[in-house]
Amino acid sequence: MVGSGCSATPVSRSAEPRPIGVFDSGVGGLTVLAALEQALPTESFVYLGDTARLPYGTKSAASVERYALQCAAALVARHVKALVVACNTASAAALPALRQAYPDMPIVGVISPGAKAAVAVTRNRRIVVLATEGTVRAGAYQNAIAQLDAHASVMAVGCSVFVALAEEGWGEGDIAERVARRYLGDLFNRDDAPDTLLLGCTHFPLLRRTLAAIVPAGVSIVDSAQTTAAAVAALIQSDPASADQRGRSTFLATDSPERFARVGGLFLGRPIQAAVVERVDV
């Protein structure tokens, strides 16, 4: 199973409430955290942004695997009961190594839930994946979708400028629309046009409304942040005793808490105070 959405390992029962660990190379994974907070309001989360080493997308798979293992170790040291890899690059490169390192820990990546949702929702089996250049080159979504439906047609488009627009707070408006039109070209205006658009980067939910406005009516937009949260919720709800019922998130970053807080607020959808972001080495 490539980039599996849920581990078969059940959550271990414990009297002690434990948080769910979430990590990403930076602030993008906060869209996943926002979806998790909404899907699981009684759970606590520890979010780690490896901002000192972002972006992962331009790094080699071996480097990303090493970084992911270090992030996971930092979260495991904080007694998390599950790990969410809220980063497409790390989900593509590091899930097997993470599962080998923590065989009893439920580990959810962002790729498999998005791929499953896209395969479930498409009617004509033609799917467009928007992602960073690194995710596209790694073929992560293409492979995950092919495993689920060998006859699905997948077009993956690298949209790196979206990342900068999201971080600038320019996910909507004239510029975002022009950039989106340039990336999509005539993909959705052909006779054999896809009917499903999968947002394969954690930054891209901030462009969702822009994309919805330019694709034809009837095209389904699948947001991998939401589908990942749903996969985690299914896993956690299967064991209600593990919910710690405190419902709060704490933030760790490997560099500058100030920038993490300022830009991170755009992705989380609510302000983050720099004072509550803990600087950590992993």
Place this chain on the structure above:
Amino acid sequence: MVGSGCSATPVSRSAEPRPIGVFDSGVGGLTVLAALEQALPTESFVYLGDTARLPYGTKSAASVERYALQCAAALVARHVKALVVACNTASAAALPALRQAYPDMPIVGVISPGAKAAVAVTRNRRIVVLATEGTVRAGAYQNAIAQLDAHASVMAVGCSVFVALAEEGWGEGDIAERVARRYLGDLFNRDDAPDTLLLGCTHFPLLRRTLAAIVPAGVSIVDSAQTTAAAVAALIQSDPASADQRGRSTFLATDSPERFARVGGLFLGRPIQAAVVERVDV
């Protein structure tokens, strides 16, 4: 002297031809290398792109200083006769530490040459600096210009989306023009408008033509890549015996030679073969 353009230390005379070392966090510094190759056609260069840890702009000053010392050590191990810090963030954060570590090595950053050129060219002492968010926040150009002319007025504008446009090869065209207009706003249409625009990021020469088309006639555009090359040329020409007269550049990268070569060609202005890019650890 903040971000000094030339060291007072003379280049040591040697019978052995030695290259000039150039480093940056990634491929942006290749615009500086391009200018150096043009200014010094008989010199050899070793360019190191610390792509495994890019971008430096979002990292803390302490991290950037440590990275810069490691890059410099890798180049010094290759017997370079001078060091060019072709990265604004590293020039702002690491020049004092680099000069302390290598007191006999001529070391040139990108900030001081650009600041000097802008101060020399402005007639109304009003300068706009376009840079990344990190460079703006560090106040590097603002400080360097203030040291040269305490009465100069400097407006620094963070233009992070330009970096993504340059790397996508979209430095010219409709989108680049709209992004540039949005960043510049009405800065050049006021009564007290600046007359000088300083490109304070190594990526921004790729947007030079776009910017030239939208600022009023009479505004001088200062390209810190070119001014840095001129500062190095002045230093090197002062000691002709040190020129090694082979005239070639070699490339090192701390991650993926393929991406370095592909994107780097945009910045160098000529193709780079991935096979000639050496992967190194620093």
